[in-house]
Amino acid sequence: MISESAVRRFWPGQDPLGRRLKLTSAELGTAWLTVVGIAGDVKQFYLDSEVRPMVFVPFTQQPIRALNFLLRTSAPLDRAVADARESVKAVDSTQPVYVEPMAKYFVDLAGGMGVIAALLAVVAVIALALAAAGIFAVMAYSVAQRIPEIGIRMALGARPADVWRLVLGNALRLVAAGLGLGLPVSVTLGRVMCSILSGVVALDLRTFAGYTVLLTVAAILASYIPARRATKVDPLIALRSE
Numbered sequence: 590m591i592s593e594s595a596v597r598r599f600w601p602g603q604d605p606l607g608r609r610l611k612l613t614s615a616e617l618g619t620a621w622l623t624v625v626g627i628a629g630d631v632k633q634f635y636l637d638s639e640v641r642p643m644v645f646v647p648f649t650q651q652p653i654r655a656l657n658f659l660l661r662t663s664a665p666l667d668r669a670v671a672d673a674r675e676s677v678k679a680v681d682s683t684q685p686v687y688v689e690p691m692a693k694y695f696v697d698l699a700g701g702m703g704v705i706a707a708l709l710a711v712v713a714v715i716a717l718a719l720a721a722a723g724i725f726a727v728m729a730y731s732v733a734q735r736i737p738e739i740g741i742r743m744a745l746g747a748r749p750a751d752v753w754r755l756v757l758g759n760a761l762r763l764v765a766a767g768l769g770l771g772l773p774v775s776v777t778l779g780r781v782m783c784s785i786l787s788g789v790v791a792l793d794l795r796t797f798a799g800y801t802v803l804l805t806v807a808a809i810l811a812s813y814i815p816a817r818r819a820t821k822v823d824p825l826i827a828l829r830s831e
Contacts, residue, residue: 590626595642612644622646659691666690717807720767725811728760732815739822749820756819760812764805772797 596605605624612622622644630640662669670688677686696703732739739752775797 590628590645591624592628592643593630594640595644596627598642610644612646717804720804721807721811724760724763724808725814727763728756728812728815731759732756732819736822739819743822752819753816756816757809757812760808761805764808768801768804772801
């Protein structure tokens, strides 16, 4: 039997049943095999790997050292494991049996990707902290440079709320510029990762919306202290410094 991807590769648009192919292996040597059926595509190795053309031969033609069985049962896990061991023992008492839940199998299979995802999450948190620190530094410097201007505005009747809007407006403009540049790059990288990793969505609107809100909130919090300082500027001291 061959997989659907093998059909597309070797006999595209044709009926493969009855056709022959040559397979070379340590057990079979070099032999001509006749295609008798087509199986659906499966990922034999890692969840993030692409589907490969597969050829399946009977166990009697190519014995292997180990067999994997998928057991689906509604019985408790301990009982199902005991029954499975007894079934194998009834056939061959010398065969070792190793049983593990499917959930653990997938966790182990994706263990490497989980570590990489955790590292990327740590890097993302560090990047967010650096971005917030950068916005704080820029806004603190901007407010310090505009102390005379803020003093004049307050001397002419500007209220603390007006100063808040001035400082936060500058911060939000910086955030808008950063998001305008960063979101298209993120979408492009998402498409690249979608072609490499299984389960990655190129354009997840909820994720992009969530991070947009998160970055905006981080910018507002980073601008809070400079804005608070700006509202406490004494117009006389500001004008004297001018």
